[in-house]
Amino acid sequence: DTGVSQDPRHKITKRGQNVTFRCDPISEHNRLYWYRQTLGQGPEFLTYFQNEAQLEKSRLLSDRFSAERPKGSFSTLEIQRTEQGDSAMYLCASSLAAGTTYEQYFGPGTRLTVT
Amino acid sequence: GDSVTQMEGPVTLSEEAFLTINCTYTATGYPSLFWYVQYPGEGLQLLLKATKADDKGSNKGFEATYRKETTSFHLEKGSVQVSDSAVYFCALGGGSQGNLIFGKGTKLSVKP
Numbered sequence: 733d734t735g736v737s738q739d740p741r742h743k744i745t746k747r748g749q750n751v752t753f754r755c756d757p758i759s760e761h762n763r764l765y766w767y768r769q770t771l772g773q774g775p776e777f778l779t780y781f782q783n784e785a786q787l788e789k790s791r792l793l794s795d796r797f798s799a800e801r802p803k804g805s806f807s808t809l810e811i812q813r814t815e816q817g818d819s820a821m822y823l824c825a826s827s828l829a830a831g832t833t834y835e836q837y838f839g840p841g842t843r844l845t846v847t
Numbered sequence: 848g849d850s851v852t853q854m855e856g857p858v859t860l861s862e863e864a865f866l867t868i869n870c871t872y873t874a875t876g877y878p879s880l881f882w883y884v885q886y887p888g889e890g891l892q893l894l895l896k897a898t899k900a901d902d903k904g905s906n907k908g909f910e911a912t913y914r915k916e917t918t919s920f921h922l923e924k925g926s927v928q929v930s931d932s933a934v935y936f937c938a939l940g941g942g943s944q945g946n947l948i949f950g951k952g953t954k955l956s957v958k959p
Binding site for chain 1: 946949
């Protein structure tokens, strides 16, 4: 059983650098979500895709953030000109669009530290 | 907008004690409700879910009942183990984007 995978698991970068994270969802899932989790808080929604279409972005997603899901398979999240406030755990989740239970399966996350 | 409120932690219990973690929600419509668990350094794992009023979700000895009249989804376990030590998140689904809305989490520590 292959779950959701994320790469890298940890990333340390200097302020002002660009970083890119990758998420591979469960293969038959056509919805893919990105969340951000800061220390002591629950995950907060950033954006989601249905197949290759990015259907919604949270107001948390500034214009320094961009996400893609080419061919409706894996997804990438890029942060340009990183700031210390971007330090967080970035979580990816996937689900089936069918039905209304919104059951999502999460990857292990990428922990970003901006120094 | 939709929101979830969880009891604040941390919660510290002795092994075999009874656990309750309170969760209440505010939502338009009839959302699905979830409990997720996060072990140190890991992502979130779905623990249990309920999709309509009066449904009871259960898994690994944990239970929660969807109470529409009190807008609650409290997590309970009759006898906790050290291995249950983790952070527990209550969440609701059904927003326009299908995203989950999480509470802040409750950290549980179980001592032997």
